Amino acid sequence: MRTEKVGIVGVGHTKFGKRxxxxxxxxxxxxxxxxxxxxxxxxxxxxxxxxxxxxxxFAAQLSSGxxxxxxxxxxxxxxxxxxxxxxxGSAAVRAGWALIKSGLAEVVLVVGAETMxxxxxLRATELMARAQxxxxxxxxxxxxxxxxxxxATAHMHKFGTTxxxxxxxxxxxHTYGAMNPYAHLQKSITLEEAMKSIMICYPLNLYDCxxxxxxxxxxxxxxxxxxxxxxxxPIWLIGLGAASDxxxxxxxxxxxxxxxxxxxxxxxxKMARITPDDVDVATVHDCFTIAEIxxxxxxxxxxxxxxxxxxxxxxxxxxxxxxxxxxxxxKSKGHPLGATGVSMTIEITKxxxxxxxxxxxxxxxxGLSHNIGETGQYCFVHVYSR
Amino acid sequence: MRTEKVGIVGVGHTKFGKRxxxxxxxxxxxxxxxxxxxxxxxxxxxxxxxxxxxxxxFAAQLSSGxxxxxxxxxxxxxxxxxxxxxxxGSAAVRAGWALIKSGLAEVVLVVGAETMxxxxxLRATELMARAQxxxxxxxxxxxxxxxxxxxATAHMHKFGTTxxxxxxxxxxxHTYGAMNPYAHLQKSITLEEAMKSIMICYPLNLYDCxxxxxxxxxxxxxxxxxxxxxxxxPIWLIGLGAASDxxxxxxxxxxxxxxxxxxxxxxxxKMARITPDDVDVATVHDCFTIAEIxxxxxxxxxxxxxxxxxxxxxxxxxxxxxxxxxxxxxKSKGHPLGATGVSMTIEITKxxxxxxxxxxxxxxxxGLSHNIGETGQYCFVHVYSR
Numbered sequence: 001m002r003t004e005k006v007g008i009v010g011v012g013h014t015k016f017g018k019r020x021x022x023x024x025x026x027x028x029x030x031x032x033x034x035x036x037x038x039x040x041x042x043x044x045x046x047x048x049x050x051x052x053x054x055x056x057x058f059a060a061q062l063s064s065g066x067x068x069x070x071x072x073x074x075x076x077x078x079x080x081x082x083x084x085x086x087x088x089g090s091a092a093v094r095a096g097w098a099l100i101k102s103g104l105a106e107v108v109l110v111v112g113a114e115t116m117x118x119x120x121x122l123r124a125t126e127l128m129a130r131a132q133x134x135x136x137x138x139x140x141x142x143x144x145x146x147x148x149x150x151x152a153t154a155h156m157h158k159f160g161t162t163x164x165x166x167x168x169x170x171x172x173x174h175t176y177g178a179m180n181p182y183a184h185l186q187k188s189i190t191l192e193e194a195m196k197s198i199m200i201c202y203p204l205n206l207y208d209c210x211x212x213x214x215x216x217x218x219x220x221x222x223x224x225x226x227x228x229x230x231x232x233x234p235i236w237l238i239g240l241g242a243a244s245d246x247x248x249x250x251x252x253x254x255x256x257x258x259x260x261x262x263x264x265x266x267x268x269x270k271m272a273r274i275t276p277d278d279v280d281v282a283t284v285h286d287c288f289t290i291a292e293i294x295x296x297x298x299x300x301x302x303x304x305x306x307x308x309x310x311x312x313x314x315x316x317x318x319x320x321x322x323x324x325x326x327x328x329x330x331k332s333k334g335h336p337l338g339a340t341g342v343s344m345t346i347e348i349t350k351x352x353x354x355x356x357x358x359x360x361x362x363x364x365x366x367g368l369s370h371n372i373g374e375t376g377q378y379c380f381v382h383v384y385s386r
Numbered sequence: 387m388r389t390e391k392v393g394i395v396g397v398g399h400t401k402f403g404k405r406x407x408x409x410x411x412x413x414x415x416x417x418x419x420x421x422x423x424x425x426x427x428x429x430x431x432x433x434x435x436x437x438x439x440x441x442x443x444f445a446a447q448l449s450s451g452x453x454x455x456x457x458x459x460x461x462x463x464x465x466x467x468x469x470x471x472x473x474x475g476s477a478a479v480r481a482g483w484a485l486i487k488s489g490l491a492e493v494v495l496v497v498g499a500e501t502m503x504x505x506x507x508l509r510a511t512e513l514m515a516r517a518q519x520x521x522x523x524x525x526x527x528x529x530x531x532x533x534x535x536x537x538a539t540a541h542m543h544k545f546g547t548t549x550x551x552x553x554x555x556x557x558x559x560h561t562y563g564a565m566n567p568y569a570h571l572q573k574s575i576t577l578e579e580a581m582k583s584i585m586i587c588y589p590l591n592l593y594d595c596x597x598x599x600x601x602x603x604x605x606x607x608x609x610x611x612x613x614x615x616x617x618x619x620p621i622w623l624i625g626l627g628a629a630s631d632x633x634x635x636x637x638x639x640x641x642x643x644x645x646x647x648x649x650x651x652x653x654x655x656k657m658a659r660i661t662p663d664d665v666d667v668a669t670v671h672d673c674f675t676i677a678e679i680x681x682x683x684x685x686x687x688x689x690x691x692x693x694x695x696x697x698x699x700x701x702x703x704x705x706x707x708x709x710x711x712x713x714x715x716x717k718s719k720g721h722p723l724g725a726t727g728v729s730m731t732i733e734i735t736k737x738x739x740x741x742x743x744x745x746x747x748x749x750x751x752x753g754l755s756h757n758i759g760e761t762g763q764y765c766f767v768h769v770y771s772r
Binding site: 023048054055056057059060061062063065066067069070071074075076077078079080081082083084085091094095097098099100101102103104127128130131133134135240242243244245246247259260263264373374377378 | 409434440441442443445446447448449451452453455456457460461462463464465466467468469470471477480481483484485486487488489490513514516517519520521626628629630631632633645646649650759760763764
């Protein structure tokens with residue numbers, strides 16, 4: 001029996017942050033439990049799980065997929081782990097969607113989780129840098145801050161983007177993060193604070209960089225028939241686009257775009273039969289503020305080179321053209337690698353359901369999530385409708 | 387457009403072994419190139435890839451999925467990595483099948499690869515042990531040899547299985563490995579040699595343990611329509627079963643079976659509409675000789691407890707009831723974690739096509755591959771037909 005549509009019928013989210021109180025399996029359970037309650041089903045109603053965890057070394061645990069799968073009560077059922085660096089969570093959502101559409105499952109649990117803070121910021125930065133090319137780029141000092149700094153200076157040089165515009169992205173995301181009870185850093189910041197924070201890698205200072213966090217997020221996907229039975233407000237995953245790019249950023253044609261975003265977005269828009277103008281709300285990959293500005297452009301929310309102006313004009317605020325990262329984004333909500341993509345799906349689900357609390361926008365019909373792995377080596381774009 | 391069947395249209399395999407001459411991406415390319423040649427298509431004809439690599443730490447490379455995907459020429463196209471410990475390759479095949487059946491792709495490249503030998507046997511054993519529960523079992527000394535030794539002694543105690551029967555599995559797999567030009571150890575051994583090799587963990591001696599190897603394997607999957615166009619001899623993937631078990635083996639109800647095999651096999655047989663009696667050839671997970679004996683039973687090739695007798699009677703030799711591991715198995719061919727499951731699929735494909743060289747059996751119609759992750763935390767069973 002084949003399903004026409006795949007629906008999201010349950011979502012659950014841990015508090016992101018320094019979570020020394022919980023191991024990765026415990027965090028996963030903390031997200032799965034509310035997802036089941038949200039859906040009003042039991043763990044036994046789920047056919048299979050897909051687990052998104054990005055890196056072995058953070059938890060010093062290989063094969064954390066079945067570790068989580070067993071701990072949340074899925075023993076005997078099928079599972080595998082999916083990984084796509086910082087886009088792991090969205091890759092897991094894609095795999096979950098495919099399992100349902102393929103007929104292998106009717107109800108799928110997708111869990112994203114990561115524990116990172118216990119290794120400290122420097123070690124975490126080093127470990128993450130190993131997701132880039134460890135033969136030809138990492139040994140020469142390329143980390144994620146330095147890679148995105150190269151993109152930022154290229155964008156500033158070519159389009160006149162300013163450090164102030166970068167900081168404005170941070171101010172916006174902290175504004176919304178302060179309204180999100182699950183966010184790692186729930187505090188508003190001023191433009192002055194953002195501009196004056198310590199330099200990490202020019203032109204990116206502390207407030208241009210996302211957080212290193214622990215956390216987990218879980219969603220339950222179902223066939224159209226099951227989704228309508230389980231939920232009064234299923235949210236439909238109607239478009240999926242994915243793409244990749246060169247492993248080495250030194251091989252890229254341009255540093256002012258992430259081509260994988262353009263390719264993935266085009267596929268997702270086509271499959272969903274929409275244009276960028278139809279998108280009412282989006283979560284985009286703001287691992288660094290420059291990444292959000294580039295995403296505005298590559299997703300087609302504004303012209304190439306006008307991302308800086310887009311944030312300056314508050315077009316990505318609630319009330320603007322496309323409200324973006326209303327959950328605080330990676331910048332303020334946090335970025336536990338495996339959890340991030342699933343968490344993006346959850347924010348869109350909540351906005352489309354009208355359950356986003358203080359940061360709820362009016363009458364959103366179409367949502368989009370955009371998740372980058374590394375510096376665009378992976379990109380996953382999902383489109384959602386009520 | 388949806389496909390009824392998914393076909394295997396191309397296969398490629400590196401020599402398994404100590405491959406200090408090649409990095410993981412180079413090994414992957416060495417498998418992908420012959421797979422494309424076998425299919426008679428170009429890399430540009432492929433829609434998406436699924437990459438199976440089991441562990442970050444062997445290659446000191448996170449996110450080896452896109453590293454391989456880019457290196458083999460798939461830039462821009464979608465990819466993600468799949469992981470399920472020692473069953474990573476079979477999980478990747480399952481994910482590739484689902485991508486095609488879901489309509490997200492028509493032609494999928496599945497690559498499994500691992501580099502392990504450079505870290506040395508002790509370090510490799512330690513790293514692999516971290517795929518088991520790192521909080522509650524690994525710290526107390528549980529490695530894979532010791533886990534399977536527990537299963538072996540339990541099987542000996544309960545069913546009278548002998549050390550000689552264990553060694554006979556090794557003799558058989560070396561017999562066939564000696565005929566496989568891609569095998570790590572291409573040499574026959576005598577029963578006496580197997581029995582007298584050094585003790586690793588009682589009752590398992592050196593020849594009861596599979597090899598630590600480098601290697602890669604690649605297959606190309608396609609929709610029924612494309613498969614018939616691309617290949618004169620497509621092999622159909624007609625049954626998929628998967629299951630899991632408790633993360634801790636101390637929580638298992640029994641040590642004389644791997645329950646996940648029983649559950650996964652039942653699903654795969656049902657989906658393929660066959661019984662164990664219909665299977666003409668199989669590759670099973672012989673990470674340790676006891677694992678192959680237990681697999682005979684759990685897959686239904688013989689009654690529980692009669693696995694020792696099954697090998698003693700040569701029922702798993704060519705000419706016996708079900709020829710098993712005609713490629714040499716993990717024991718003689720080698721076990722580069724991510725590559726193993728894909729390699730199993732390749733042996734079955736070759737046997738069903740009639741291209742298995744010296745070890746070819748007559749007129750096989752139905753094949754099966756069985757791949758275990760860890761000590762049965764994961765199991766994937768695939769059924770194939772001509």
